[in-house]
């Protein structure tokens with residue numbers, strides 16, 4: 001019975017069931033309107049097509065293995081910028097926005113919860129090359145602060161140079177001190193100028209934020225909100241090296257060495273615990289760890305701890321106030337410090353700097369003063385001045401280094417850095433290293449703006465000179481002498497004067513055009529074909545008859561690239577080089593031209609007669625010469641070198657050649673088709689695509705496996721060295 005073949009289902013051909021089914025089908029067809037999602041406008045269609053192309057292009061990147069665990073460690077955001085650009089203010093504003101917490105001091109990394117699945121660690125980068133190098137190694141995002149009222153400073157480029165070595169993370173520029181501009185026009189021009197420069201240094205279209213002024217010690221709420229939204233949704237593509245190595249950003253350091261041992265021998269080996277979130281891959285016990293500034297050490301113990309700044313368990317729409325954690329053990333948030341099984345309450349004691357009331361002895365005072373030193377010894381040395389005569393300009397150490405840099409001995413020859421450095425004193429008397437760009441910018445707008453900048457600089461110089469003169473006469477020259485920024489300049493320069501300055505610089509290149517042209521003509525010229533052709537003093541008929549100075553042509557051709565000289569088609573007689581030189585010396589532009597001779601050039605027959613003497617004419621001479629595809633001139637040809645006259649191709653020959661052409665183009669078509677079939681991007685199922693799909697699929701599978709295996713891993717690790 002079982003072996004008997006089952007009766008196959010036969011759908012009803014008629015009857016109520018059939019009708020019902022048909023009805024359903026038509027109903028579904030109505031529902032699935034194929035035109036429903038078709039783009040209605042051409043613009044939308046174009047956008048969709050563009051998006052599709054972008055997606056396919058994205059897939060072509062070799063997929064990176066995403067090793068981030070389910071709960072990723074906080075993204076590290078480095079706030080970098082020259083002194084007094086507003087780094088602390090920016091971190092305070094962002095922390096306030098994310099956690100509603102008012103920080104008084106910023107010290108060490110500050111971790112906050114910024115969303116359902118994201119935590120951020122903010123680090124302020126000090127203006128010290130070592131610090132820049134350390135920060136460049138770990139930052140996922142760099143907020144590059146630029147004081148717009150002052151312009152670019154050396155620190156920015158130093159940092160960019162360091163990044164080039166360690167791999168570029170995401171970078172966002174932030175322009176501050178925009179409130180210092182009093183005129184909208186100057187503000188707009190400066191924004192544009194800085195934006196283009198920023199784009200030249202980073203990449204075209206790099207994001208730039210504008211922060212206009214400080215309110216209650218923080219930047220305006222709306223601007224910070226926008227910036228925070230950008231940071232919250234930003235995707236960080238991990239750098240390959242970092243993705244494959246373990247690294248830990250220590251946000252807390254504890255010295256566990258026995259104090260008695262340290263007292264007896266201050267140089268004894270210490271046991272230090274470093275706390276922090278682990279990034280990259282898992283830490284292995286017996287590997288050596290490098291601690292920046294300290295050296296390489298073996299780990300004696302690694303343990304995972306409960307997360308001090310955990311991600312929220314459940315989030316409805318947005319984070320509740322309770323879920324907005326902040327973890328800043330070095331910044332002393334609220335004076336309370338939570339540890340493994342202890343709570344530390346910070347009671348102002350002997351070594352608290354903020355405590356004014358408590359008496360400090362001389363030693364303590366000295367140590368605290370040393371800690372507060374704003375600059376390093378090197379930077380102080382750099383700023384030291386030497387004045388030989390009482391009324392002379394002091395010579396600074398930086399002047400010497402600047403000079404050597406501008407002489408081409410710059411450290412920045414590998415980057416697009418093309419500016420020179422000026423040591424400038426700002427309003428508060430602080431020395432700043434301003435970067436002035438003068439060349440190397442190909443961007444048209446930037447060029448215009450730099451011309452404007454030149455105009456300003458020139459005007460500034462003129463006024464500074466004037467001011468110096470006037471200071472002697474006690475006319476308020478000070479204001480002008482210290483006008484360092486565009487905005488300052490604005491105050492003292494009327495619009496008309498600004499325009500004049502701009503125009504002066506813009507029109508400078510036009511002066512002495514004839515002189516300059518003459519100079520370059522004699523200095524740089526190699527061959528002037530026009531001159532060589534027209535300078536022979538022959539009439540067009542003479543040339544048409546082949547009676548023209550062949551040495552003339554030869555001379556010019558001799559100067560051409562060797563490649564062309566090797567061409568079989570042209571063989572040269574050697575002529576005296578001196579003739580050519582003497583010929584070149586005559587400037588045909590300036591020599592008087594006979595009007596009657598010129599008139600001949602307007603006649604159609606004359607032009608036709610010499611057509612083949614030019615490149616646009618037929619190059620064909622003998623049967624063995626290759627014929628170019630698109631040239632279809634079959635006229636008689638006279639070889640000017642040998643005087644031999646080659647007859648045009650006869651009709652039957654022409655047809656034969658036409659057939660050959662057809663054959664050739666057919667073969668070409670065939671080859672093209674074969675090539676297309678092999679390499680063209682035929683939507684999804686091309687061989688290249690499927691390869692990437694395969695790789696991606698493999699990675700996803702492995703990731704699942706790993707996650708299942710190591711799910712219980714804690715993100716925080718305590719490493720004991």
Ligand SMILES: Nc1nc2c(ncn2[C@@H]2O[C@H](COP(=O)(O)OP(=O)(O)OP(=O)(O)O)[C@@H](O)[C@H]2O)c(=O)[nH]1
Pocket residue numbers: 081082083084085086087088089090176177178179180211212213214217
């Ligand atoms: N007018 C104006 N003042 C600003 C702006 N940004 C910062 N400041 C002020 O500039 C001063 C320095 O700001 P900070 O945030 O301490 O700058 P910083 O970069 O952290 O300085 P250092 O850490 O000393 O290098 C503070 O008094 C700020 O109030 C701005 O956009 N406009």
